[in-house]
Amino acid sequence: MKLYVYDHCPFCVRARMPFGLKAIPFEMVVLPNDDEATPIGMIGRKMLPILEDDQGVLGESLAIVAKLDALGGPRLFDGAPATDIAAWLARWDPLINDLVIPRTPDPVYAEFRGAASRAYFTAKKEARFGAFDGLLARTEEFKAALSPALDQLAPILPDPEHPGIDDIVLFPVLRSLTIMPDLAFPGPVAAYLQRMSERAGVPLVTALRAMV
Template sequence: MKLYVYDHCPFCVRARMPFGLKNIPFELAFMANDDEETPIRMIGKKMAPILEDKDGHMGESLDIVHKVDGLSGERLFGGTPRREISDWLKTWGGTVNALVIPRTPDPVFPEFRTASARAYFTEKKEATFGAFDGLLAETETHKAEIQKGLGALASFLPDAEAATIDDIMLFPTLRSLSIVPDLTLPEPVEAYRTRMAERSGVPLVSELRKAA
């Protein structure tokens, strides 16, 4: 069983999590961000994650989560996330993107080891989010905003020692924020993020930098 991903991608983090949380062995493959041929060959479009197994190829992160969830033990990731989690992600998603997207084409991620891959991502995302230089210039404003959101999140965090659909939806966003330098999370949120990274086997960006 092989999972093709981009390391920076929160949807790919979703798909990786059940393997770690349920101790299911798999092979992890990082695609270059400008490699269009590989995903198109497998599922007909440039998208990640992609699960390859005896049944063929599957895209869509939550479909992969549900398939992997059924491979071992009790199902953990059914249902829908708590409304507080869904509402938080909707409310703060724009602020998270403003902080994360312009920092994403970083060679700490395997998919951005080449200049062409970084340029590909930058061109595509600037067309959607605006010039990265402008977003980076607004860093302190966006950091102040997300601090408010993170403070609110601390009151309804999932249990990091359990494993539910709440974790599948929330942790990828918190992991994405680990690329933002000098962003201090409230202690309960940082503790949750650190523990979920350990349990899921998806390291934070700070750990990737140590290993680089």
């Protein structure tokens, strides 16, 4: 069983998490970000994650999560995310993107080790989000706005010892913020990130930097 991913991609992290949380063996393949041919050849469009097994290929992160959840043991990821978690993500995702996206084409992620991959990502995302230099110049403004949001999140965090669909949608977004080494997380949020990283087998970006 192979899972094709980009390491930076929250949707790919969603698909990775059940392997760790349910102890399912797999092979992870990180594609260069500018590799269009492989995903288009597999599912007809440039989109990851893609799961490949003896039954064929499957795209779309939550479909992969559901398939893995059904492989054995009690189902963990049924249902919809809690209303408060879904509302928090909907409210703050645009701001998180403003902080994360311009920092993403970083060689700390395997898919961006090549200059062409970094240039490809930058061109695509600047067309959607605006010039990276302009976003980076507003870092302190964005961080100040995010700080109370992280405080609001602390009391509604899921329990990483009892993983569920809330973790599948929340952890990947928070993990993406760890690309900012100077971002201060409230204690409960930092503890949640660390424990879910350990349980899911998905290193935080701070840990990736220590490996490079």
